[in-house]
Amino acid sequence: MDVFQHILLGFQVALSVQNLFFCFVGVxxxxxxxxxPGIGPVTGVAILIPITFGMHATTAIITMAGVYYGAMYGGSTTSILINVPGESASVMTTLDGYQMARQGRAGPALGMAACSSFIAGTFAVIMLxxxxSPLADYALSFGPPEYFALTFMGLTLVTSLSGESMLKGIVSGVFGLILACVGIDAVSGEERFTFGNIYLLDGFGFIGVAVGLFAVAEVLVNLEEPLKQVFVKTELKLRTLFPNRQDWRDCLGPIGRSAILGFFVGVLPGAGATIASFLSYATEKKLSKHPEKFGTxxxxxxxxxEGANNAAAGGAMVPLLTLGIPGSGTTAVLLGALLIHGLRPGPLLFQSSPDFVWGVIASMYIGNVMLLILNLPLVGLFASMLRVPYRILMPLIITISAVGVFATENNIFDMWVMFGFGIVGYLMRKLDFPPAPAVLALVLGxxxxRSLRQSLTISHGDLSIFFTRPIAAVLTIGALVSLFSPVFRAVWESTRTPGKEARP
Amino acid sequence: MRTSVRRVAVTLAAVLPGLAVVAGIQAATFPEKPITLVVHASAGGGSDIFARTLAAAFEKEKILPQPIVVENKPGGSGAIAFAYVGGKKNDPYFLLTAVTSFLTTPILRKSQVEYKDFTPIANFAFDEYMVIVKADSKYKSMKDIVSDAKASPKKLTVGGTQLGSSDSICAYLIEKAAEIQLNYVVFNSGGEVNAALMGGHIDIAVANPGEALELSKANKVRTLGVFSEKRLVGAPDVPTLKEQGLDAIYVQNRGLVAPGGIPGDARKVLEQAMLKYTKTDIYKKYIKENMLSEAWMDGPTFGKWLDAENARYHEVLKAMGLLK
Known part of the structure; x- marks a missing residue:
């Protein structure tokens, strides 16, 4: 009853003409x-901060929150159309999304991305x-050992994502981990592999590496046969443009599971949408009747x-609103914005400013509906872009990528990183190494x-810390099983095969 | 008609002996174009909020005829921004946010530029720091911490950001004053430190008063002491560490610098504009909401303060074993 009254109050705030308008502007x-690509939600929200100065605090945050989850909807577009993941949370979407676009099914991919985002996003708001409040305690129960175990398990699942050869997937993942070593060592402050270059102090930027490995490499591969039409032409009919009945039947389970998984991972500060997106992809692949088709x-x-990263965006609002702890880069900027508007996020926010908190939450219901209405008509427009001849599309992809990469941190160095990794990505493609594990390992490394070293600092070097705490123990054992499962399976099969022979 | 007047003025200026007059004309017109305020950290952090609040106030109150444009150049604990602005020698159209890292990063990183390569414009305020523990912690005062740490050295965990940061210096100052050894755990951000503290994964944390007091009001954490000379106006109940017998005093400054060698008159214009900004309501509200202590210093005073602090940081960082 209490919740009902609160959310009613929220809708009263959110449904004012002004708030509706700015919610629409935000999304x-x-x-x-x-x-x-490049200008992500972090920069987007930051740019808006000074513009919202004159606004009422609630209106301002409604606008900025709209930018945040709106960007999650838009992030899938370039992943699907041109193989450019605009942010780390949409790397997984490129795997099947881009293949669908090449097969002339960009429309259903974009449409399903929007619908899945809507369903999972709305689920996250309902949970929020x-x-x-009870979730805040769950978020706090994750300490360094739990984060290590979660990340470790995530990385072991990388092996199940990679194409045909598991070994090549592991090699690619290790390559990503090595890249992640470049930069200032977070604990001791020493520089590692920077060779005196100040642009390497923070390591390789994710956007530059990802755009290079995916988009630039893709263009280079297609350059080999410049006259070949890369994309099967999409028929711009309503029937082929949107997901059909079979598509829906295939997706309902995955959307439901990814919404739940995404939300609970999103609630953990520091884990976020990226881990959520690939844990959910890996889960679906494990549960699927035809795992071999993933990636095709x-x-x-x-x-x-797509469902998981939107649910995670909603989940990340939990620690922000209940504890004042930002769970991701964008929520950190939102926290700054709250401070500027004279609101101090923390455990008291729900009591001290209920109209603000519930107004923002209610606006997220409305914003998600707006996004669905806004994005579905765009599907046709975006899908028709692939009808542009590839020889024109190609330089466009490179230009958009270069501008986007430059815009992330306003420096030209990242652009060279992009081109360098474009060549690396081309070689990886030629030798059949999947790029996704490398990129994910770079983000998770x-x-x-950090969580490994934090845990070991706390335990004075004793490894048992990963097994004596219940959550950490379950996750660590899960990770070990996942990592060694091929070995177990091989042993299992070798013991069974002779048995079978003996029976007849 | 107008052009001929200008031509006469130009001719006069050229003919008149001494550069002082020309410089005077230039200063009268400075700034002729927007000024870029480079933030050494990413969007949404303390320095970013500081810069964007300042830029908004300049625009609203028309403090200068030209706007201030904020640009983030994050990375390398400020090293990228320092090299960028440091390379704009003699150009008064650039400003840079200067906090602890403005001194510590060049000390730790052998960078090509150091604080002496910049022109100090002004210092605005100090960020204060508090020691916090979880609300149900057995530690009720600094004395409890010190006696427990003496009984079992390196056992108590204290969370903070990267070694060399303000947090790590605060932790070191406690260790030194009390002659104890703590177990310092490095986290990525202040938010993660607070989460780990509230979750009971670490024993002690160092936090800014704004967040510390909010969490303490909600009964999630307990504040044990503040690293200032005197008790804070906004938190009269929190004792200083000094009262509790620990000689540990620390603040982080919030200032602005410009590239080295800028014209003296431009420096003056900027300094005056900043002073005017500190009188605005926007600034007063910013100070109050972020629980900062006002600490205005004009350019030359700020410069002397930087000299003294730089020497102190050298000493502290060396004692922490971070300098070879």
Missing amino acids: TIGTLIGVL TLIA GIIEGVAAP PLLE
Whole structure:
């Protein structure tokens, strides 16, 4: 009853003409920012801070939150159309999304990404409404050992994502971990492999590496046969443009599971949308009746990570609103924005400013509906872009990528990183090494290293810390099983095969 | 008609002996274009909020005829921004946020530029620091911590950001004053430190008063002491560490510098504008909400303060074993 009254109050705030208008402005800007690679939600929200100065605090945060989850919707667009992941949370979407686009099914991929985002995003807001406060305690129960175990398990699942050869997937993942070592060592402050270059102090930027390995490499590969039409032409009919009945049947399970998984991972500060997206992709692949089809352009491979990253965006609002702890880069900027508007996020925010908190939460329901209405008509427009001849599309992809990469931190060095990794990516493609594990390991490497060293600092070097705490123990054992499962399976099969022979 | 007047003025200026007059004309017109305020950290952090609040106030109150544009150049604990602005020698159209890392990064990183390569414009305020523990912690005062740490050295965990950061210096100052040894655990951000503290994964943390007091009001943490000379106006109940017998005093400054060698008159214009900004309501509200202590210093005073602090940081970082 209490919750009902609160959310009613929230809708009263959110449904004012002014708040509705700015919610729409926010989600529209978010969609645009998500579509452009490079300018991610972090920068987008930061740019808006001074513009919202004159606004009422609630209106301002409604606008900025709209940019945040709006960008999650838009982020899938370039992943699907041109193999450019605009942010780390949409790397997984490229795997099947881009293959679908090449097969002339860009429309259903984009449509399913939008619908999955809507369903999972709305689920996250419902959870936020109902159980935000108890969840805060769950978020705090994750300490360094638990984060290490979670990240470790995530990385072992990378092996199951990689194409045909598991060994090549592991090699690619290790390559990513090595890249993640470059930069200032977070604990001791020493420089590692920077060779005196100040642009390497923070390591290789994710965007530059990802755009290089995916987009630039893709263009280079297609350059080998410049006259070949890369994309099967999409028929711009309503029937072929949107997911069909079979697509929906395939996706309902994955969307439901990814919403739950994404939300609970998103609640953990520091884990975030990236881990959520690939845990959910890996889960679907493990549960699927046809795991071998993942990566060839099946629609579940789009629905799962897109649902998970949107649910995680909603989940990340839990520690922000209940504890004042930002769970991701974008929520950190939102925290700054709250401070500027004279609100101090923390455990007291729900009591001291209920109209603000519930107004923002209610606006997220409305914003998600707006995003669905806004994004579905865009599907046709974006899908028709692939009808542009590839010889024109190619330089466009490179230009958009270069501008986007430059815009992330305003420096030209990242652009050279992009081109360098374009060549690396080309070689990897030629030798059949999947790029996704490398990129994910680059993102997770620092988290893995930090949480390992934090845990061992706390335990004075005793490894038992990963097995004596219940959550950590379950996750660590899960990781070990996942890592050694091929060995177990091989042993199992070798003991069974002779048995079978003996029977007849 | 107008052009001929200008031509006469130009001719006069050229003919008149002495550069002082020309410099005077230039200063009268400075700034002729927008000024870029480079933030050494990413969007959303303390320095970013500081810069964006300042830029918004300049625009609203029309403090200068030209706007201030904020640009983030994060990375390398400020090294990228320092090299960027440091390379704009003699150009008064650049400003840079200067906090602890403005001194510590060049000390730790053998970078090509150091604080002496910049022109100090002004210092605005100090960030204060507090020691916090979990609300149900057995530690009720600094004395409890010191006696427990003496009984079992390196056992108590204290969370903070990267070694060399303000947090790590605060932790070191406690160790030195109390002659104890703590177990310092490095986290990625202040938010993660607070989460680990509230989750009971670490024993002690260092936090800014704004967050510390909010969490303490909600009964999630307990504040044990503040690293200032005197008790804070906004938190009269929190004792200083000094009162508790620990000689550990620390603040982080919030200032602005410009590239080295800028014209003296431009420096003056900027300094005056900053002073005017500190009188605005926006600034007063910013100070109050972030629980900062006002600490205005004009350029020359700020310069002397930087000299003294630089020497102190050298000493502290060396004692912490971070300098070879």
